[in-house]
Amino acid sequence: MVVSFEEFLAENNARLIAGLVACYGSELGQEAAAEAVAYGWQNWERLRGMSNPAGYLYRVGQSSVRNRIKPSGYLPLRAVDGLPDFEPGLGPALESLTEQQRLAVILVHALGWSLTDAASLLDVDISTLRTHLKRGLVKLRAALKVELNVS
Amino acid sequence: MSAEDLQTADDRLIESLRAFGQSLESDVDQSIRPGPTTLEQVSDRRSRSIAWLAAAAAVLLVAAGFGLGVVWPDRTASIDSVGDETDIEQPSPTTIEPPDRVTPEDAEAELPLDLGPSTIDGADGSVLATITIESLIDRQGQTVRPTESRSEVLVGAVAEELATLDAFASYDPSSLRALLADGGLQITTTLDPRLHEVAAAGIDELYPNPEGLRFEVGMITVDNRTGAIVDITSSRPGSDALLTSPRPPGSAMKTFVLAALFEDGYRLEDTVRADGPCRFTTADGATFTVGGSERQTQSIAAVTRSSNNCAFVRLGQVVGIDRVLEVSDGLGLDLDPAVATPDNMSIPLGGIGVDATQLAGAYAALANDGAHIEPWLIQSVSDANGTELYRHEAVPRQVVSIDTAQQITQVLTSNVESGTGRRASLEDGHVAAGKTGTTDGFTNAWFVGYTGYYTAAVWLGSPAGESRIRIPGWNGFGGGLPAAIWGRYMNEVHRDLDPIPFPITDREVEPRLLVAPNEQS
Numbered sequence: 001m002v003v004s005f006e007e008f009l010a011e012n013n014a015r016l017i018a019g020l021v022a023c024y025g026s027e028l029g030q031e032a033a034a035e036a037v038a039y040g041w042q043n044w045e046r047l048r049g050m051s052n053p054a055g056y057l058y059r060v061g062q063s064s065v066r067n068r069i070k071p072s073g074y075l076p077l078r079a080v081d082g083l084p085d086f087e088p089g090l091g092p093a094l095e096s097l098t099e100q101q102r103l104a105v106i107l108v109h110a111l112g113w114s115l116t117d118a119a120s121l122l123d124v125d126i127s128t129l130r131t132h133l134k135r136g137l138v139k140l141r142a143a144l145k146v147e148l149n150v151s
Numbered sequence: 152m153s154a155e156d157l158q159t160a161d162d163r164l165i166e167s168l169r170a171f172g173q174s175l176e177s178d179v180d181q182s183i184r185p186g187p188t189t190l191e192q193v194s195d196r197r198s199r200s201i202a203w204l205a206a207a208a209a210v211l212l213v214a215a216g217f218g219l220g221v222v223w224p225d226r227t228a229s230i231d232s233v234g235d236e237t238d239i240e241q242p243s244p245t246t247i248e249p250p251d252r253v254t255p256e257d258a259e260a261e262l263p264l265d266l267g268p269s270t271i272d273g274a275d276g277s278v279l280a281t282i283t284i285e286s287l288i289d290r291q292g293q294t295v296r297p298t299e300s301r302s303e304v305l306v307g308a309v310a311e312e313l314a315t316l317d318a319f320a321s322y323d324p325s326s327l328r329a330l331l332a333d334g335g336l337q338i339t340t341t342l343d344p345r346l347h348e349v350a351a352a353g354i355d356e357l358y359p360n361p362e363g364l365r366f367e368v369g370m371i372t373v374d375n376r377t378g379a380i381v382d383i384t385s386s387r388p389g390s391d392a393l394l395t396s397p398r399p400p401g402s403a404m405k406t407f408v409l410a411a412l413f414e415d416g417y418r419l420e421d422t423v424r425a426d427g428p429c430r431f432t433t434a435d436g437a438t439f440t441v442g443g444s445e446r447q448t449q450s451i452a453a454v455t456r457s458s459n460n461c462a463f464v465r466l467g468q469v470v471g472i473d474r475v476l477e478v479s480d481g482l483g484l485d486l487d488p489a490v491a492t493p494d495n496m497s498i499p500l501g502g503i504g505v506d507a508t509q510l511a512g513a514y515a516a517l518a519n520d521g522a523h524i525e526p527w528l529i530q531s532v533s534d535a536n537g538t539e540l541y542r543h544e545a546v547p548r549q550v551v552s553i554d555t556a557q558q559i560t561q562v563l564t565s566n567v568e569s570g571t572g573r574r575a576s577l578e579d580g581h582v583a584a585g586k587t588g589t590t591d592g593f594t595n596a597w598f599v600g601y602t603g604y605y606t607a608a609v610w611l612g613s614p615a616g617e618s619r620i621r622i623p624g625w626n627g628f629g630g631g632l633p634a635a636i637w638g639r640y641m642n643e644v645h646r647d648l649d650p651i652p653f654p655i656t657d658r659e660v661e662p663r664l665l666v667a668p669n670e671q672s
Contacts, residue, residue: 014624017179026178090171109165110172112631114623141164 005044009037012054018113019121020061022106023099028065036061055123093143101136104129109137162592163442169593169626270337271302271309273344274381274530280305301388308383308394309338312528318541319532336540337533341379346372346644350384353639358386358611358622358632365613366620368636369393371507372607373515378524378545380508381605392614397487397504401629402458402571403588403597404501406514408466409455409562410482411474413555419452419562420662423469427461430671431468434494438671439464441500450662452562456570458587460500467499468667475499481550482513483523501588510599511608517563518584518601521556522547560584560653567600574634575600577642580650587634593620593627598634602641603651609633609640 016036021029036057040047047053094102100122107118108129119129271280280302313319354368367390372382385393413419427443443461454462467475473493479486490503508526516523524545532541563584566572571587575598585600595612611620611633620627 021175021179026175030179090167094171105168106172106175109168110175110626112169112172112622112624112626114621117623137161137164140168141160144164 005041005048008040008044008048008053012057013037015113015117015121016054016058016061018107018111019058019103020065022103022111023062024065032061032065035064039064052120052123055121058121058123089144090140093140096143097136097139098132100124101132101139104132105136105140108133166593169628172626173628173630271305272337272339273342274340274379275344276339277344279340279342279344301385304383304385304389304391304394305340305342307391308528309340313338313532316529316541336535337537339530339532340528341374341377341381341530342383342528343381346382347384349643350382350640351388353643354384354386354636357636357639364622365618366611366622367392367614368609368611368632369507370607370609370636370640371511372605373508373511373526375515375518375601375604375606378512378515378526378547379530380511380526380528382607390614392612393507393610396616397506398595398610398612398616399502399590400505400510400597400599401501401588401590401595402460402463403510403586403599403629404503404505405455405458405463405499406517406559406563406586406599407479407482407484408463408470408475408499409451409559410517410551410555411470411478412451412466413558414478414551415470415474417451417470417663417665418658418660419558420450420658420660421665422448422450422662423454423462423465423665425449425454425457425459425462427459429461429464431464431496431667432669432671433496439496448664451665452565455562455586456566458571463499464496465667465670466665467496468669469665472496472498478551479513481523482516483509483525483550484513485509502591507608507610510597511606514585514599514601514608515606516550517556517559518603518606519547519556520553521549521551523550524548557654557656561655563600564653564655571628571630572598572600572634574630575638575641577602577638577645579642579646581641581645581648582650582653583638583641584653585634585637587629589627589629594618596620596627596629596631596633598629598637600637600641602645603653604648605641605644607637607640609637 013033017030017033020032020036023029024032039060040053040057047056050056094106097105103122104118107113107121108115115126115129119126122129124132270278273279350370350372354370358368368386369390369392370382370384371380371393373379374381383394385391409419412421425443425446425448427441427446429441429443431439433439441460441464443459446457446459446462449457449459449462451466454466471493472495475498476486476491476493479491484505486503486505491498495503512523512526515526524547527543527545529541530543531539533539563572563586564582566587567575567583567585572583572585575583575585577583581602583600583602585598588595588597588599590596594616595610597608597610599608600606611622611629612618613620622632625632
């Protein structure tokens with residue numbers, strides 16, 4: 001049972017940031033998370049009674065940046081030096097997915113979250129999440145023209 | 152595409168997504184794993200939130216009670232689960248001091264003379280496991296050992312090594328039985344219980360192995376200078392999955408390509424194409440293709456840091472797979488001859504099964520300036536009267552040149568500083584060298600690395616080796632959880648040790664461009 005906002009934050013801060021970063025890129029996503037946390041702190045007495053306060057704050061973060069102009073190319077477009085390579089077209093391809101599909105794919109496949117964690121943050125059923133994942137991958141595969149390359 | 156092809160295509164896509172996730176994580180200046188954040192991180196985040204709020208105050212600060220003067224609960228206690236009592240004593244480079252032996256009187260007092268249990272002791276004399284004659288004899292020669300506790304894992308490991316010792320070659324099961332029954336044996340191992348405590352606490356903190364997760368972490372630690380196995384730890388105390396079957400090391404195999412290259416006179420400054428996909432003509436005229444992305448030609452050191460597959464397949468062809476296999480053999484890897492063939496171009500990518508102990512032993516040889524000592528566990532065996540029946544002597548063999556070992560160390564050090572092994576970096580002036588490994592489909596993830604003192608191989612995977620690694624909050628790469636566990640462990644182990652720097656040589660050489668002879672345009 002979550003008793004204090006601090007404890008709630010210790011448990012949920014990282015997932016809140018990850019969700020918003022997956023949605024809006026690292027800069028805007030982190031700002032959104034900061035706003036959501038501030039809101040949560042102010043309204044904790046009301047939020048603590050909710051069944052999924054993290055999901056609620058996630059939506060608070062979303063609406064805080066929705067009105068702003070979303071820059072294009074906000075996801076990292078190239079591999080960071082020293083990290084494994086990824087397809088150069090992956091960033092733009094991800095941006096072509098619907099928001100729900102993109103979130104599902106990034107949280108589960110890119111960041112390695114469990115289905116339960118991702119579904120809880122996005123406040124959707126696991127089966128819905130699976131559908132987003134499946135459709136997201138189909139679109140990505142088509143966008144990147146992924147073929148077998150071991151012959 | 153068939154269903155199987157589709158799966159492979161999805162695997163590649165997911166592999167790329169995970170790499171993308173790593174880049175995304177590195178963009179965000181704090182952990183974005185779903186697990187609990189440490190209080191320090193929250194506190195740090197809070198101060199940044201407040202700083203941001205200050206900038207946007209006009210818009211945000213609508214609630215009267217909220218302002219920068221608000222007092223947050225100030226709990227910034229550091230979270231550090233292992234105590235400070237981890238002063239690790241180093242055995243001297245050449246000799247291992249025998250622990251105090253039990254006197255015959257002690258033995259008599261503690262062990263019933265008729266059917267006495269034998270003991271497996273740590274290097275500090277503590278009893279790690281008590282074994283019965285049946286458990287020891289039954290386990291000899293067995294390859295699959297269902298186990299229930301850590302002590303059984305140790306019994307298995309000891310029994311396996313005991314069976315290989317000349318001193319006991321003349322003992323058939325019935326005379327061994329008689330020996331054991333007569334008050335029992337005292338088998339003193341090289342295992343250091345203090346290291347085990349640190350290892351277990353570290354694994355437990357980063358990967359508590361909750362029920363329902365199919366994966367486990369196994370770690371084996373070798374003392375560089377003696378080759379002694381000083382610790383074996385698993386996230387499931389009774390599992391010996393790490394010890395019992397060879398597992399593909401993925402890119403941790405690339406180190407052996409480096410060894411072959413440097414042995415043959417190539418240097419870490421030499422360059423190779425790093426772009427992909429790349430295609431090669433195989434011995435039987437087929438095409439072998441490896442995926443990749445647009446990259447510039449880079450030095451051998453740089454392609455190691457990014458663990459670039461195309462570059463290493465090229466390098467394997469430059470030096471020759473036969474040479475890679477020869478050097479691997481010298482460094483103690485016992486590879487399946489059916490797979491380890493000179494025509495197998497994928498050897499540098501590490502799809503071949505490797506024994507974790509041998510892998511740790513090979514890396515320890517690199518830490519040891521190229522002198523290999525076969526990893527060993529049994530220090531001495533005495534009977535109940537204290538008569539020593541066996542004492543181990545480590546025999547080092549120079550298997551690669553000092554220069555080769557030092558060049559590899561230099562490359563693998565930079566890999567921990569700024570490459571795929573960054574999560575393994577150490578504090579307080581200690582230096583680490585290591586390589587990550589991740590196999591196709593994310594079934595095995597590794598970090599194998601060394602300091603001036605110890606070498607440890609960390610493996611993450613499922614015991615059956617078939618399941619895709621899926622752990623909440625971690626990607627499936629060796630640079631993820633395995634490297635983090637390695638770094639956490641080594642930091643604790645080295646806390647009170649003096650840093651041993653690795654030699655770094657600056658050379659004025661003209662880099663050569665190495666070209667694979669059979670690459671298709």
